[in-house]
Amino acid sequence: MSEVQPDYLTISYRPDLEVLVGRWMRQVSFSEMCQGYYLLLQAAERHQCRQWLIDVRRRYNTDREGAHWMVTEFLPTVAPRLGGRTHLAYLLAPVILRDPEGDSAFPTTEALAGRPFMGERFIDEAAAVAWLQQMR
Template sequence: MPLPPVPDFLTLTYRPDLHLLVVRWQRRISVAEMQQGYLVLLEYAVLHRCRHWLLDGRRRFNTDRDGAHWMLGTFLPQLQPRLQQRTYLAYLLAPVTLRDQDADAAFPPAAYFEGKPFLGERFVEEGEAIRWLQQQP
């Protein structure tokens, strides 16, 4: 089955040297576009058997509760069956996003990830995010 095309609102690059997928959102997106982008990402992750993702949302600049609800209830539960092991998601965000109460409320607290087959963390510096990904099994 051929891979779906990468939508024009994101770039997706597999880094074999670091064994990670880098996704860069290119603009503000709708919830439907967010869903489309993550589903494409999952297909590329399965192809490369890659469970370490750098998700650059600095240009996207929007996180909302509907999108977060879909991520937690629909998307993230698909990772374990498709990738067979724990998946690590490093979110690269603009510093102002980390101070936004709505964005903060949309991202689950660290305790949420305990015992889950996926782990997410937020960063403002790309190097720090990559180092965190490389420290994960």
């Protein structure tokens, strides 16, 4: 049975890599972002997948509100539902890494230390997938 996905996010599962892939297709509002991450979590539950590749190259709006919601509200609910530490590899456009506001909104690796989730940023999809494979 296929499920309807919103126009702003595609979700697929790569069984060969055991990676859930979410690709944001456009700019999103805060409520769309929240809804999209809950859709990703539902897909991850179906596949029991804790390795996520999140492609945000078309979504240039990492902001403090969204980052705060992710770290304080959304991500703490993921580990209990998936049964362990979740790894999120964010695929970013190079310009985002050069944007001081967007960069400061993204939690650092140190800020995520000891949490039941870990995120890392990449500009190369192969490197992101390799990191996810290493984290398994």
